[in-house]
Amino acid sequence: MGFNLYGAIILVSIIAGTVAANVLGLRCGIKRRTLFYTAFFIFFSIVIFAVTFVFLGSGGKNIGVSGLGGVFGLMIGIIFSVYVHEDHPRELFASWVISAPLMYSIAKVACMTAGCCSGELFGISVRIIDCISYMLIYIASLTLFIREDNKMRSAYTAMILSFVARFVLDFFRDSHSGRVISSEQIMILVAGGIAMSAYILRKRIPLPKSADNG
Secondary structure, eight states, rough: OOOOOHHHHHHHHHHHHHHHHHHHHHHHHHHHHHHHHHHHHHHHHHHHHHHHHHHHHTTOOOOOOOOHHEEEEEHHHHHHHHHHHHHHHHHHHHHHTTTTHHHHHHHHHHHHHHHHOOOEETTTHHHHHHHHHHHHHHHHHHHHHHHOTTTTHHHHHHHHHHHHHHHGGGGGGGGTTTOSSSSHHHHHHHHHHHHHHHHHHTTSSOOOOOGGGG
């Protein structure tokens, strides 16, 4: 069996995001035990949903990794952890959400090696634009996280910019040819709508009792 470069890069992207989120979590005073169990659960949640999205989307014919599935898995994992641990929930949530663009940016390097997600924008590979765009989103949201007392602002900034970037760049993928709107874009609109609703109704959403700590 040869070395799987694609899989190795995907693994590196998850590890990089995990390290970044944990560093921010420690900086905010989140317990090491909370960070460990959160990372453990999110890792498996990302992998399971990333693979499941491809398997179900292909009607059970293909096995692969879906970026959207991975993001969905991350969100399920972090929401679960926030309510289970009740340890600086806002900071825990924000630290992982803003690390997601970092994971996605690195993961797109794997697409270059595998030749998937092809397309061009002004003669530039959309995969390169993906990498750069999400790295800039990460840097911008990280800056907000460090500077702002309200860490949730950085989380919503990361989510909104990521949804917009993913939706717009999908138009330039070869897989979008002949379509008005793709199934991926529909999922992005649904996810974006849920995130926007959560933001609008944020004061009515019950938070863990320790939310006042963060």
